[in-house]
Amino acid sequence: MKRKSFPFPVPQRVPLYLAPMAGVSESPFRRLCHAHGADVVVTEFLSAEGIRRENEATISKLRFTEAERPIGVQIFGADPAAMADAAAMVTDLFAPDFVDINFGCPVKKVVRRNGGSGCLRDLDLVQSIIRAVSRATPLPVTCKIRSGWSEEMRDPVGIALRCQDAGARVLALHARTRTQMYTGHANWDEIAKVAEALDIPVLGNGDIKSPQDALRMHEHTRCDGVMIGRGSFGQPWIFRQARALLDGTPVASSPGVAERFAVALEHARLVQAYEVDPIGAAIEFRKHLGWYVKGLPNSAELRQRLHQVKDFAEVEGIFTGYLAGWNPEASPSPDEPDPMSLTCEVG
Numbered sequence: 587m588k589r590k591s592f593p594f595p596v597p598q599r600v601p602l603y604l605a606p607m608a609g610v611s612e613s614p615f616r617r618l619c620h621a622h623g624a625d626v627v628v629t630e631f632l633s634a635e636g637i638r639r640e641n642e643a644t645i646s647k648l649r650f651t652e653a654e655r656p657i658g659v660q661i662f663g664a665d666p667a668a669m670a671d672a673a674a675m676v677t678d679l680f681a682p683d684f685v686d687i688n689f690g691c692p693v694k695k696v697v698r699r700n701g702g703s704g705c706l707r708d709l710d711l712v713q714s715i716i717r718a719v720s721r722a723t724p725l726p727v728t729c730k731i732r733s734g735w736s737e738e739m740r741d742p743v744g745i746a747l748r749c750q751d752a753g754a755r756v757l758a759l760h761a762r763t764r765t766q767m768y769t770g771h772a773n774w775d776e777i778a779k780v781a782e783a784l785d786i787p788v789l790g791n792g793d794i795k796s797p798q799d800a801l802r803m804h805e806h807t808r809c810d811g812v813m814i815g816r817g818s819f820g821q822p823w824i825f826r827q828a829r830a831l832l833d834g835t836p837v838a839s840s841p842g843v844a845e846r847f848a849v850a851l852e853h854a855r856l857v858q859a860y861e862v863d864p865i866g867a868a869i870e871f872r873k874h875l876g877w878y879v880k881g882l883p884n885s886a887e888l889r890q891r892l893h894q895v896k897d898f899a900e901v902e903g904i905f906t907g908y909l910a911g912w913n914p915e916a917s918p919s920p921d922e923p924d925p926m927s928l929t930c931e932v933g
């Protein structure tokens with residue numbers, strides 16, 4: 587097996603990454619996941635044009651704290667010059683540990699302008715972007731790709747080799763095509779082939795729902811790092827549990843109800859301290875609350891109440907009320923939405 591090294595210090599031989607996720611992997615959640623064992627985090631994807639034009643909303647999403655390191659800033663766009671400018675600005679103003687290029691986003695409004703996975707239809711463009719970005723920043727440049735644009739153009743090894751040749755230092759593969767969006771399964775055999783073919787570290791991504799899946803992914807693919815997205819929703823402790831499995835040490839059981847609520851409240855406090863608009867932040871936070879209570883007895887009613895909160899103070903009251911009437915013998919609700927069934931518009 588090839589010995590590969592990461593271009594920035596990572597605390598583990600097989601690091602666990604929190605996947606970049608728009609509207610989810612924001613600074614508070616990144617800090618929470620770090621505290622629960624994620625080794626590396628990445629910002630959600632940010633438009634190179636937005637950064638270059640100093641769009642206020644985009645720049646505000648670049649904020650991170652020292653506790654989040656090692657952290658990568660992910661940028662997207664189809665114009666190599668704009669991508670280079672954005673990378674240079676991000677480096678000068680924010681100094682993350684690496685710059686990540688998004689070649690995976692399937693959303694129409696992005697791919698229409700050849701951004702995200704739209705680039706996968708033109709591998710010369712992919713290489714021009716990586717080269718331009720690498721020239722513009724002294725930081726390591728990494729890439730996140732899908733297995734191809736469509737079934738006919740599916741060629742993860744070919745695409746990954748072109749990224750490596752152009753200067754990518756780490757490559758994450760979400761092993762689905764753009765046309766698959768989030769349907770079917772991520773093809774872990776493809777991750778194995780890419781990990782085998784490349785000299786740079788390869789991160790396996792797609793369909794890790796449990797800590798056991800993270801171990802299975804690593805055993806199946808021998809990937810150099812494991813990237814977890816939707817599997818972290820409402821259960822940031824998945825990282826600590828996955829680490830224990832990878833290390834062959836005892837795995838802590840998942841937290842009980844009171845502890846789960848305590849993590850959700852800790853998350854809420856981080857969001858409250860970070861966001862400037864408290865009502866907007868509480869409304870945005872409702873999705874996380876739904877994920878935290880998934881599987882609890884009578885959670886349909888609990889979720890309904892949490893989905894109406896407009897203020898973080900209400901959340902604590904709802905949790906306290908639930909715990910007061912909680913019967914540990916009651917069976918979990920069968921009517922839970924599965925976070926893995928979330929077919930988001932991005933990624």
Ligand SMILES: Cc1cc2nc3c(=O)[nH]c(=O)nc-3n(C[C@H](O)[C@H](O)[C@H](O)COP(=O)(O)O)c2cc1C
Nearest residue numbers: 605606607608630631760792793815816930932933
């Ligand atoms: C809500 C959501 C937002 C996403 N946003 C991004 C993004 O900004 N950049 C990116 O590269 N991928 C994005 N993705 C894709 C994830 O990073 C990941 O590749 C995908 O969810 C598959 O991994 P999983 O099965 O572990 O969730 C997003 C996914 C979701 C569910």
